[in-house]
Amino acid sequence: MTEPLVFAPMASRAFGERVCAALGTGLAAMEEREFEGGEHKTRPLVSVRGRHVFVVQSLSGDERGSANDRLCRLLFFIAGVKDSGAASVTACLPYLAYARKDRRTKERDPVTLRYVAQVVEAVGTDHVLGLDAHNLAAFENAFRCPVDHLEAAPLLASHLAAGVRDLPVCIVSPDIGGAKRAQRVQELLAARTGADVGLAIIEKRRSSGVVSGGDLVVGPVAGRHAVIVDDLIAAGTTILQGAEACRAAGAVRVDAFASHGVFAPGAERLLGPGGPDRLIVTDSILPTRIGQDPGSKQPLVLPASGLFAAAIRAICSGGSVVALRELEPRKR
Numbered sequence: 633m634t635e636p637l638v639f640a641p642m643a644s645r646a647f648g649e650r651v652c653a654a655l656g657t658g659l660a661a662m663e664e665r666e667f668e669g670g671e672h673k674t675r676p677l678v679s680v681r682g683r684h685v686f687v688v689q690s691l692s693g694d695e696r697g698s699a700n701d702r703l704c705r706l707l708f709f710i711a712g713v714k715d716s717g718a719a720s721v722t723a724c725l726p727y728l729a730y731a732r733k734d735r736r737t738k739e740r741d742p743v744t745l746r747y748v749a750q751v752v753e754a755v756g757t758d759h760v761l762g763l764d765a766h767n768l769a770a771f772e773n774a775f776r777c778p779v780d781h782l783e784a785a786p787l788l789a790s791h792l793a794a795g796v797r798d799l800p801v802c803i804v805s806p807d808i809g810g811a812k813r814a815q816r817v818q819e820l821l822a823a824r825t826g827a828d829v830g831l832a833i834i835e836k837r838r839s840s841g842v843v844s845g846g847d848l849v850v851g852p853v854a855g856r857h858a859v860i861v862d863d864l865i866a867a868g869t870t871i872l873q874g875a876e877a878c879r880a881a882g883a884v885r886v887d888a889f890a891s892h893g894v895f896a897p898g899a900e901r902l903l904g905p906g907g908p909d910r911l912i913v914t915d916s917i918l919p920t921r922i923g924q925d926p927g928s929k930q931p932l933v934l935p936a937s938g939l940f941a942a943a944i945r946a947i948c949s950g951g952s953v954v955a956l957r958e959l960e961p962r963k964r
Contacts, residue, residue, distance in 0.1 A: 687722070720758040721757055759780070788889050789824055803829060804859060807834065811833055830851055848877070860874045861890075868898060
């Protein structure tokens with residue numbers, strides 16, 4: 633196994649440290665300097681010549697920096713590492729900005745995901761690791777360099793298997809587009825527990841950012857612990873409507889899970905009485921925008937760093953990242 637060299641800019645340093653802890657190594661040293669006018673410089677402080685380099689950067693925006701700034705820092709650092717003789721560079725992206733803008737929905741719309749992929753490749757990125765892309769086909773087709781897609785479904789299934797014993801469970805997709813994602817969690821949970829795990833879908837439509845429908849639940853939620861599974865939570869409207877629909881359909885308890893907690897203004901409603909009984913996210917974006925009030929409900933955070941560590945280990949040993957998913961039970 634080739635020893636990986638893992639870097640993480642300051643904005644994603646905590647996630648990078650967790651990845652390295654799972655690998656049994658430490659983050660490689662790098663310098664980040666700020667200059668007047670908003671300019672900056674980043675460089676590795678160790679030799680990268682001939683090494684296989686992994687750069688961890690979550691492309692999310694918050695009060696400390698925008699998604700655009702973090703993308704720019706990622707690009708400049710990868711370019712500098714390639715100029716310094718790295719054998720290969722893998723961009724490890726727990727959250728990929730602009731992944732939702734993967735097609736034209738209006739006249740003259742940009743396909744921003746493809747443009748992000750183009751600039752990531754332009755600086756010499758050899759490989760991309762992503763977590764629960766909004767649209768898997770669009771993610772895979774946007775890039776021309778090799779990509780691997782990691783899933784948080786095993787994390788959620790393991791959490792549920794350890795904690796839900798008193799009620800039958802139903803995994804709920806908040807829309808038709810997420811049915812495959814919900815089905816994956818259902819299959820994993822059923823394999824782990826040997827129990828009958830239901831699958832339901834909520835009818836929902838979105839146009840110009842406005843969510844409509846969302847009150848019809850198709851599937852066995854009555855008398856069950858319903859778990860709504862989505863890839864991303866922004867303002868939280870979809871989850872709020874889904875929780876209301878599940879309760880109206882007879883669910884005894886309603887939890888909600890999303891791989892990426894973007895938590896735009898308004899998402900604090902999810903921690904109120906109309907929200908889910910438990911809100912669960914991964915640490916692809918730390919939930920610093922929600923649940924900060926003392927005494928309020930807090931989101932439960934499942935660590936996704938182990939997924940990236942396993943993928944890095946597989947890449948360095950010449951293994952298959954796809955094979956990691958196939959180790960999990962899956963119906964054929």
